[in-house]
Amino acid sequence: MPTEASRHADFSVVRYAQVWEDADVLLDALNIQPGDTCLSIASAGDNALAMLTRDPARVVAVDLSAAQLACLQLRVAAYRALRHDELLELIGSRSSSRREALYRRCRAELDEEAAAFWDARPQQIRAGIGGIGKFERYFALFRRWVLPLVHRRATVEALLAPRDPAERRRFYDTRWNNRRWRWLFAVFFSRRVMGRFGRDPAFFRYVEGSVADRIFQRAEHALAELDPAANPYLHWILTGTHDPAKALPCALRPEAFAVIRQRLDRLDIVHGSLEDAMGVMERRSIDRFNLSDVFEYMSAENAEALLRRCVEHGRPGGRLAYWNMLVPRSRPASMADQLRPLDGLATELHRQDKAFFYSRLVVEEIA
Numbered sequence: 001m002p003t004e005a006s007r008h009a010d011f012s013v014v015r016y017a018q019v020w021e022d023a024d025v026l027l028d029a030l031n032i033q034p035g036d037t038c039l040s041i042a043s044a045g046d047n048a049l050a051m052l053t054r055d056p057a058r059v060v061a062v063d064l065s066a067a068q069l070a071c072l073q074l075r076v077a078a079y080r081a082l083r084h085d086e087l088l089e090l091i092g093s094r095s096s097s098r099r100e101a102l103y104r105r106c107r108a109e110l111d112e113e114a115a116a117f118w119d120a121r122p123q124q125i126r127a128g129i130g131g132i133g134k135f136e137r138y139f140a141l142f143r144r145w146v147l148p149l150v151h152r153r154a155t156v157e158a159l160l161a162p163r164d165p166a167e168r169r170r171f172y173d174t175r176w177n178n179r180r181w182r183w184l185f186a187v188f189f190s191r192r193v194m195g196r197f198g199r200d201p202a203f204f205r206y207v208e209g210s211v212a213d214r215i216f217q218r219a220e221h222a223l224a225e226l227d228p229a230a231n232p233y234l235h236w237i238l239t240g241t242h243d244p245a246k247a248l249p250c251a252l253r254p255e256a257f258a259v260i261r262q263r264l265d266r267l268d269i270v271h272g273s274l275e276d277a278m279g280v281m282e283r284r285s286i287d288r289f290n291l292s293d294v295f296e297y298m299s300a301e302n303a304e305a306l307l308r309r310c311v312e313h314g315r316p317g318g319r320l321a322y323w324n325m326l327v328p329r330s331r332p333a334s335m336a337d338q339l340r341p342l343d344g345l346a347t348e349l350h351r352q353d354k355a356f357f358y359s360r361l362v363v364e365e366i367a
Helices: 004-008 023-030 046-054 066-081 084-091 099-107 112-119 122-127 134-149 153-159 165-176 179-188 191-197 211-225 232-239 254-262 274-279 300-313 343-351
Strands: 037-041 058-063 267-271 286-290 314-324 339-341 360-366
Touching: 023 046, 023 286, 023 314, 023 343, 023 360, 037 046, 037 274, 046 058, 046 066, 046 254, 046 267, 046 286, 058 066, 058 274, 066 084, 066 099, 066 112, 066 254, 066 267, 084 099, 084 254, 099 112, 099 122, 134 179, 134 232, 153 165, 153 232, 165 211, 179 191, 179 211, 274 300, 286 300, 300 314, 343 360
Parallel strands: 037 058, 037 286, 058 267, 286 314
Antiparallel strands: 314 360, 339 360
């Protein structure tokens, strides 16, 4: 069924070649139990796959974009056909000169549509499939053209080196947060530039106030308060790859690889909207909802309508987790008897969130 987002944005391209939401935070927020049924926005697939590590009976991954689902399908194929180190090469988390050969080993696991999608993109495969999205290309522009105007490579490497909390704050204040950093950050992460090169301009329909100011505050938290050395999202933004020894997102960690591979038959992939996916599931059958930042693109009225659908299809005691980036969305007062906010948990987890763009994490429990 058509959704507000599908009417205003182009879903024919890969927007996100990685999931830019912290899976560690998501898993702690949802508290998935063995045997649970989960519904997840697919995006590139990383967090839907990470959910399998918590032993659910089923994860339904849904997306409006066939291109995003092609990203998920290739990941699934890679878990089946490759070793862990080879998966990291295909993604771009490790350097490689053989990604096309790795893809050919995965291709037999793809359906016809996904195979055609990737067959038409050999150059992107050679570059690493984790860097091909519009959002990743936006960060590549930042890394190649903006960051060198502010800091030398040695300074970037020093930022990503392990140090204690007091030293992190001192490094940020004395070596990183200079006037040029603040000025170029404000320009590059402005609504205009981000809308042109990073996110679809339609996704800013409900945004008010300064985009760059809000993201800067969260970036300072990630750089000065959290540990940059252990942050895979920050590593990719600043270096274009991960640190396989110290900083990988949940689904790419070696301890998760075999577990995910063994449970791939529990993953169902649906092309459509959340409403479409719920429409073929029984009411009161879903225990956990990973809603990503889906409400960012909706009016308050449409957000409430979707929350009501989730409650109808969710089991009592089930949980919803989602992020606000720039648009405040959460359970309206009219649903106070149906959804209970877990604000203490959400606030604590948001402090730990390594994917630092989001202004708020929302966790709610179905009454």
